Amino acid sequence: MTPPARVAAGDDxxxxxxxxxxxxxxxxxxxxxxKHMRAARVALWGVPQHYGDRxxxxxxxHPGWWDGVAFMLLSQRLFPGRRMFIPMDxxxxxxxxxxxxxxxxxxxxATPRGAVAFLRTARLVLGAPDRMxxxxxxxRFSDPRERPVPIALGMTRLPxxxxxxxxxxxxxxxxxxxxxxxxxxxxxxxxxxxxxLAALPRESRVAVLSDALAMTMDRxxxxxxxxxPARFETLLQGPEGMGGIYELWRRLxxxxxxxxxxxxxxxxxxxx
Numbered sequence: 625m626t627p628p629a630r631v632a633a634g635d636d637x638x639x640x641x642x643x644x645x646x647x648x649x650x651x652x653x654x655x656x657x658x659k660h661m662r663a664a665r666v667a668l669w670g671v672p673q674h675y676g677d678r679x680x681x682x683x684x685x686h687p688g689w690w691d692g693v694a695f696m697l698l699s700q701r702l703f704p705g706r707r708m709f710i711p712m713d714x715x716x717x718x719x720x721x722x723x724x725x726x727x728x729x730x731x732x733x734a735t736p737r738g739a740v741a742f743l744r745t746a747r748l749v750l751g752a753p754d755r756m757x758x759x760x761x762x763x764r765f766s767d768p769r770e771r772p773v774p775i776a777l778g779m780t781r782l783p784x785x786x787x788x789x790x791x792x793x794x795x796x797x798x799x800x801x802x803x804x805x806x807x808x809x810x811x812x813x814x815x816x817x818x819x820x821l822a823a824l825p826r827e828s829r830v831a832v833l834s835d836a837l838a839m840t841m842d843r844x845x846x847x848x849x850x851x852x853p854a855r856f857e858t859l860l861q862g863p864e865g866m867g868g869i870y871e872l873w874r875r876l877x878x879x880x881x882x883x884x885x886x887x888x889x890x891x892x893x894x895x896x
Contacts, residue, residue, distance in 0.1 A: 665807060666812075680792055681786070685795060687796055694808060702859075711746075751786075757782075773841065793833075795810060
């Protein structure tokens with residue numbers, strides 16, 4: 625969580641977590657999102673359930689750079705009362721040190737020492753029922769169409785560290801619909817108990833986790849294809865239209881004609 629491996633293995637993300645900084649950066653991430661994305665939407669069938677008093681492992685696919693922003697926004701808006709923690713490459717985290725105060729902890733990738741440190745920290749994070757560990761299950765960027773969905777080996781050890789946790793698949797996609805900015809689409813799948821996973825051989829856990837995530841991703845893709853916002857609950861909305869001088873001119877022209885101005889490229893595309 626700061627410098628690479630040695631500190632990443634020893635720091636306590638639970639002790640470093642600062643709710644005030646989380647609130648501030650959630651606000652800033654929201655502003656950043658509105659500037660660059662059209663809307664954040666969760667499929668109506670994929671809204672999170674009430675999971676009870678159990679820690680959660682939210683394991684998502686890894687389609688792009690926006691995943692970290694998605695984690696931040698979704699965790700704060702859909703899981704009130706829970707604290708989110710996220711593993712991140714320790715070297716990369718040195719460039720974003722503020723994140724160590726909002727639940728992000730460093731992991732030394734591709735080494736046995738890093739794997740042991742990650743599992744130790746994950747067990748600490750999942751030691752209370754109001755905590756969540758969010759992670760990209762593939763451990764690398766992967767296209768949403770890739771099948772089978774890759775699962776990093778570290779994921780298969782987590783059920784042994786926290787059998788009381790629920791493992792919840794999260795599908796993410798960022799398609800362009802009818803506007804110049806992309807959509808952030810998401811859906812949560814059916815949870816799998818840690819006890820169930822822990823009872824399986826490790827190699828079998830890969831298939832179970834991969835299939836659960838693929839099923840959620842495939843169902844989300846079908847909703848994305850429709851381009852119908854009515855299939856989703858909109859969590860966050862950015863401005864629509866082209867912006868700039870041309871849009872100002874269109875607004876003035878509509879006002880002079882006494883017409884209601886709609887900035888969207890395709891008004892039939894549904895309201896955000």
